[in-house]
Amino acid sequence: GAVVSQHPSWVICKSGTSVKIECRSLDFQATTMFWYRQFPKQSLMLMATSNEGSKATYEQGVEKDKFLINHASLTLSTLTVTSAHPEDSSFYICSARELAGAEGNEQYFGPGTRLTVT
Amino acid sequence: GQNIDQPTEMTATEGAIVQINCTYQTSGFNGLFWYQQHAGEAPTFLSYNVLDGLEEKGRFSSFLSRSKGYSYLLLKELQMKDSASYLCAVDYSGAGSYQLTFGKGTKLSVIP
Numbered sequence: 001g002a003v004v005s006q007h008p009s010w011v012i013c014k015s016g017t018s019v020k021i022e023c024r025s026l027d028f029q030a031t032t033m034f035w036y037r038q039f040p041k042q043s044l045m046l047m048a049t050s051n052e053g054s055k056a057t058y059e060q061g062v063e064k065d066k067f068l069i070n071h072a073s074l075t076l077s078t079l080t081v082t083s084a085h086p087e088d089s090s091f092y093i094c095s096a097r098e099l100a101g102a103e104g105n106e107q108y109f110g111p112g113t114r115l116t117v118t
Numbered sequence: 119g120q121n122i123d124q125p126t127e128m129t130a131t132e133g134a135i136v137q138i139n140c141t142y143q144t145s146g147f148n149g150l151f152w153y154q155q156h157a158g159e160a161p162t163f164l165s166y167n168v169l170d171g172l173e174e175k176g177r178f179s180s181f182l183s184r185s186k187g188y189s190y191l192l193l194k195e196l197q198m199k200d201s202a203s204y205l206c207a208v209d210y211s212g213a214g215s216y217q218l219t220f221g222k223g224t225k226l227s228v229i230p
Contacts, residue, residue: 034217043205043220044161093160106151107218109160 002028004096006110013084013117020080021113023094029074030096034107035067038091050077084117091115122221124206129227135194138224140206144187148209151218152180152191155203164191164204193226201228 003026013019023033032051036044048064050056050071058064068080077096081088091114095107122142130136142150149168153161165173167182167189179192191204203223211217 043222044207046217046219049217091158106163106166109153109162112158112160114158 002026002096002098002108004030004094004108004110006092006094006113008113009111010114011116013115015085015117016083018080018082019084019115020078021092021094021115023077023079023096023110025075025096025098025108028096028098028108030077030098031074032097033071033077034095034097035069035077035079036093036095038093038112044093047079081115084115086117089115089117122206122208122219124204124221124224126222127225127227129229130193130196132196132198132228132230134196135192136196136226138191138193138204138206138226140189140191140221142187142189142206142208142221144184146210147184147187148211150180150182150189151207151209152178152189153205153207155205155223157203161205196228198228198230201226 005024007022034049035047037047038044046059047062048056048058048069050069052071052074056069066082071077091112093112095109097107124140151166152164154164155161165180167180170184172181177194182189203225205223206221207218
């Protein structure tokens with residue numbers, strides 16, 4: 001099956017600093033990548049949808065200037081949390097949809113990145 | 119809204135069968151997914167339904183009724199490793215953007 005990687009798997013940063021999270025599709029090309037956030041004991045909340053070569057579409061309530069998304073290639077999308085605050089501490093998960101031939105329009109999830117802001 | 123409702127928690131015995139229900143608003147529906155998520159890990163794909171009926175995959179089956187806005191995930195011959203959260207997710211997107219809206223998940227505990 002298709003594999004999506006995320007880096008780093010966990011990160012601790014100080015309040016006010018910025019953190020970049022990478023999402024890569026390892027063995028397929030992804031026209032669309034999705035970024036989710038999951039707080040403890042809650043479901044995944046879609047933050048934004050990114051399409052290769054175009055600006056990301058953010059969900060209502062998600063600050064685009066705080067969560068910068070870049071989808072520069074068909075295999076890489078990055079999420080940068082700028083000026084992080086403790087309330088940004090969460091589990092960030094990306095998913096990718098294959099360019100073509102994906103069975104049932106399946107999204108393949110990365111393993112997630114645990115961000116802790118102190 | 120696009121409320122997706124599923125039970126918060128369920129408990130079942132090893133070797134038994136359990137059915138996890140999911141109801142959703144039908145307007146804009148394009149397909150329904152079930153994911154399994156172990157604590158601290160990302161979700162893994164279980165099934166996808168877009169047409170009415172039952173889809174069987176080994177010990178797991180998923181059913182969909184589009185007119186009723188209802189789906190269930192059926193797990194047979196439960197194993198301890200099946201203890202996880204099960205997420206129902208609906209594709210409400212138009213124009214092929216394939217965005218998913220997730221339910222809050224059902225935490226399944228399998229007991230000996």
